[in-house]
Amino acid sequence: MKVRVLYFAALREARGCREEEVEVPVGTTLGDLYASLFPGDRVPVAYAVNQVYAAASEAPSDGDEVCFLPPLGGG
Amino acid sequence: MKVRVLYFAALREARGCREEEVEVPVGTTLGDLYASLFPGDRVPVAYAVNQVYAAASEAPSDGDEVCFLPPLGGG
Amino acid sequence: MYALVDGPIDVPAVRAAVAQDTAGAILVFHGVTRDNFEGREVVELAYEAYGPMAVAELEAIGREVEARWSGARCAMVHRLGVVPVGEASVVIAVSTPHRAACYEASRYAIDTLKARVPIWKKEIYRDGSAWKANAETPSS
């Protein structure tokens, strides 16, 4: 299945793009997906699926919009 | 000696004027002056002499500007 | 900027008075005429002040704010005369490097204004009027 992954801030710069489609096995958790895309990265990210906060243990579905949120700086 | 006395809000309405000159014996305290001008009045006034807060026990000098401040309502 | 004014308060001017490059936070407090007081319908408020003493007290409170919170700048303007429902009777601007201090300093400024600045308020209802005292007023 495929998910759309969005990148912002330091992750956008590290990845070199704003978004991409990624092919993932059904049942892959957000934490696993992050580890596979940013191996060794220690940034304490939060996760969102379809623009709602989600736990690292959640598994996205086909066609979902996934975002890894590095530490926020709004305000 | 004479002092100039200013009235605001409920005291202005009670006295029927904004200010007046009052002849007082030297040594008269602010508390005494208030009691003589508003006999029986129970309003918890504060006092000012020459635009600075003063204690009821203070005695104004000749020519001073005296004000009795009824409970404040600014803000 | 510490002033008493007769018409609507120029809010952007009050805020501009506290601008500084070291400011990370600006709070602008507006005290506004409400349409009711303990269930009675308020039509408008009318304020009067012991003018020179009121301005001196506003200035003194501003100096206290700027001394007590490092890097703070303060400005306060109070309106006199009639203030209709929905309009501001007082505007207080405070700027500080960090926001925690800004909230403390702004709160101190309005609380102290209510307790110390010689201004009086008459509430005009549909069916009468009354001089209203702040809870903060110290009795002597």
Added chain:
Amino acid sequence: MYALVDGPIDVPAVRAAVAQDTAGAILVFHGVTRDNFEGREVVELAYEAYGPMAVAELEAIGREVEARWSGARCAMVHRLGVVPVGEASVVIAVSTPHRAACYEASRYAIDTLKARVPIWKKEIYRDGSAWKANAETPSS
């Protein structure tokens, strides 16, 4: 009013969005670009947002404020892109019947915005740049 904007924030419009006849207090918080961070000279800040989710979180925080403080009304606007020193990156207006609630609600709104709304800030110094994290960010 819960919005992200690209240019200067229209502060009177944010304040007007919380006008109500029952309001006795209005607080307008401005988060402003400071000229320094831990001793380094800041030239400007640049913000980016996960737009749709950021607006949804602003709306959610506003609903929380209005549910938690009786009679409160809230509006929040965050600026994106470059924000020069002295200009506001965020403006939050809150109105309430009484001022104690206004200070609490305003503080809750900005603290929660910093912790939850997906917006990122790059500080641009004379000699480099860095993505800056809020202390309020929860790590997951």
